[in-house]
Amino acid sequence: MSTALHAAAPVRETVLSLTGVHKRFGAVQALTDVHLEVAAGEVVALVGDNGAGKSTLVKVISGVYIPDEGEVELAGQKVRITAPSQAQSLGIATVFQDLALCDNLDVVANLFLGQEHLTGPFIDEVSMEKDAWRLLRSLSAKIPSVRIAIAGLSGGQRQTVAIARSLVGSPKVVMLDEPTAALGVAQTAEVLNLVERLRDQGLGVILISHNMADVQAVADRIVVLRLGRNAAEFDVEDVTTEQLVAAITGASDNVVAARQSRKEGSS
């Protein structure tokens, strides 16, 4: 019951595909023969328990780790990613869980940090501000002013800025690491809207999350990792939370299911 592969999805161009990825740290085999495909305009959720290898896989894709074995193809081209900057220039943008924004700088400065527009030796604030608005509007982001320091923004607005920043280099794939982990209900919904807008812009989106409700709300496909292996892959339309949990924990008689049945039994 764990694997339910469906070929019903419309044929889309694959932007990123990983095959046979192995990664080993000393005595620990963190990833074993992992494969992952992301198409343009598709949200792939990457789920798994702690230690399942999600973070390792994200770091392999974003260039922080170099896989021991395996192939990475970007838009049909075989690539070898050896550094985070290389991943960025290839068109793989990562929004880290801690967002990595500078609190003392304003929104414009943060959006273009490291890739400022220049006129001669000077920073071109006008064209950057113009682009910042274009970018934020394309995400229908609710930021009242781009000239306030990041410290003055709410958690959801910061997440928005971080996601908008990932779009500055016009990437093909955007990876979001736990984008809703620290957010309230309304802000989570806003970020999920953002994820959908990224998809509508034709980007491949990889969403890492622990929150099953969020995953089922926006993902097209759900890839489950367990103990460093592909455990299952679902189309989001025909999977229940119970099936997901079973795939993540690797058994139907898991702790979560046991609690569930106890609850049902007692009520």
Added chain:
Amino acid sequence: MSTDLSPVAADLQDERLINNQGLAATATAFWHRLKGGELGSLPVVFGLLMICTVFYMQEPRFLSSFNLVSMLQFAAPVGIIALGIVLVLLLGEIDLSVGSVSGFAAACMAVLVVDHGQSMLVGLLAGIGVGALIGVAYAFLYTKIGVPSFVFSLAGLLAFQGGLLYVLGTNGTVNLPDDSFLVNFARFDFVPESVSYALVVLIVAAYAVTHLVSRRRRTAAGLSNSWLPVVIAKAALMLVGLLWLTWYLNIDRGWGYLWVLFAALVVGLDLLLRKTRWGRYIFAVGGNEEAARRTGIKVTRVYLSVFVGCSTLAALGGLMMAGNLTTVSQSSGTTDTNLTAIAAAVIGGTSLFGGRGSAYSAMLGIIVLQSIQSGLNMLNVDSSVRFMVTGAVLLLAIAIDSVSRKARTSSGRG
């Protein structure tokens, strides 16, 4: 997207934004900024006015042209050193050795020129080179070995004081020749009256033109502008104020070249900090080093440039101080210089915690400190009291900084 055809500027479309055009709105915005803890240089300017009033009431000579000119001349060298301190503070680091470095560089220059008969140019270049090399060494210690800046600069404080004594040898004091370029530049030469007026007009014109050009570009890009009368009023105020000050100083000797050099360094560094990538990266590293690193900023290079900049400015300040005093002695750039420079940067409004501050804080801070020192001198107050007062002012400045930081946090300005 409706960015192009909208009649409202692209950055004013959010309905939550409050209109900032017109006199009342400008005043309200200003008041909200103050309440939110964005005090800027307001407390310093206010404090300076108070200091001037108090000393003027005690001793009217305090505000005489002669005293003002002397104060500016004495303030400039330490101001140059404070400028370097601003750089390291922006990264959230500290350099406690700037005083010793300034003395050591001055001693190298003096011994080369006076004892070894080298030209003044060689002496000056050697002094500045010494400063730059010390900065490179500091950056190496910080980025490669990981020694905290507090520790290596404390070591430098001792080591270069020793270096000063070693270089001076048995002489103890080296007097610079009165006709040398450095002494003339830093002590005797003043900008001619007509040139100073022309300079003032030129500066204000440059200010106005850059603002108007940037307004035009913003309008062309569909962005909003601040209210035009405010810009015009600022430029007019600047023109009148500077012209009056120039007239007043010219009753005595006028603007010294030394002060003009300091002012040019301040304006130049301010431009570099606000308008170039290098400056932006300093603020980014000072705000969140890890974030800066992840965006691909070469953090090590930022540290290298800042430590080199700080030590070089310290050396330049030391050279100018030697020129101004016409002598280098065993007490050149000792403890007093160090703490005055650091205090000036902090009093002027540069945060001790990194990521916040401006080049102008060095200028404001050193004017405040020099006023206090000069005023107390005039009143024949003992140097023991002078130290205590300077300490109290430093404490007050940091207290104001901390309070306004709290206000910023509670009103969400970080």
